[in-house]
Amino acid sequence: MTTATVTPWPIRPGRKIKIGGLTPFSAADYPGQLAAVIFIQGCPWRCHYCHNPHLLERTAKSPVEWDKVLAWLDTRQGLLDAVVFSGGEALLDPVLPVAMAQVRERGFKIGLHTGGAYPDALQGVLPLVDWVGLDIKTRFADYPAITTLPRSGEPAKRSLEILLKSGVSYECRTTIHASLHSDEQLCEMADELASLGVSALSLQRFRSEGCNHQTLNQVSQSHFPAPNTLEHLSGLFANFSVR
Template identity: 45%
Template sequence: MPNAASSPKRTVAPAATAAEPGAAALRLGGLTPLTTIDFPGRLAAVFYCQGCPWRCGYCHNPGLLDAAAPPALPWDQALQFLHSRRGLLDGVVFSGGEPTLQAALPAAVDAVRALGLQTALHTGGMYPGRLAALLPRLDWVGLDIKALPQRYDAITATPGSGARAWAALDAMLAHGIDHECRTTWHAGLFGVDELLELAQALAARGVRHWALQECRVLGAPAWALAPTHQQQLAALFSGFTLRRV
């Protein structure tokens, strides 16, 4: 779940010649070797986890949706890459797809931390219990909040998804981890008034940092947020970022 407005191009590693080490290995669709924008304040690599249970029409990485797809980057090769970058990287971002879909994620995070690297997670909050259990292992979370809860089923094509995402938000805020909430706004799904209502709900919940991202999908309505609206949104958060194409 990378920054939808400015994420680096996903680089997929060539197929492995060695056997993948065990069924519990994290399934990766590729990596970005270096980013300065996906883990604030750190030089990081991004691991893109395979699989997502939701089917959002404006998905930024549709090639990662299929959880059964063969991994493009075996986990042992991912670790070899990190060993080769020791001293050059500050951390690793687990993105996707949806990283918390995979039971192997906690062990993968531990393996990265054992190398002396910090860890970050991009998530849509599909599994709030898994996220809550993972938070002590993480240094930063980017949580995708798509809309107010009642809008989620239509956006994700998954009943009950709104309650899950907002429960994940509550778990993250209760823990107190450094975070960013981000919303990719497709004006064809809900308008400016509801966007303002969403921002107010997030601020009331305790969100400190919110990023509003322009939807890049073909056919999305033209950007319709006036400067006065932007000022209203920015006033609600100690950190507000506007990411335009």
């Protein structure tokens, strides 16, 4: 079993969720909802285009105290609709379901951003979640070229299957870069997703902000993807966008 398929649960008593940062207001991280975004420390993958490299490792002491976040959320009731747990990889934290339950008790909807590295953990939190943004890196067979971890596409595919069966509202999102994807790959990825029953896909153009990979930062993205690629993808999904 690889690192990507090991589930970090069960929860050990006395632990608190490790938070690396907080965005107090966002209109873009949960469709149609005004949300705060909580960024969880730690991720098993090392994606070349990552724009949150400071969240990859889990430190001994959480930079943001959870009790203070809860106290702040108490002041946001009636002002925010939702709280999104992001990362890093939020599902890596064993205390995530406890934190989600505490937020739900305060009347907020729960959003989750995940790469799908921990399908069993995803299965465990879905009853607490109202919406999921699932990152789809590329064709599942090609995941190691993005994540740098062997067989990482296997748990990602299983996470997608679990999510689709759950009935929870979702969006699949693919961050695209001309050095990491080809038009052919995007079309084949989209065909695979559509065959699995995916109805919502967004392509996210690479952002250099926060990315430490200087080679990627210097590559022009102006002509990628090709118009016929976008036409092919738009015909496969009920909800398709490029942002």
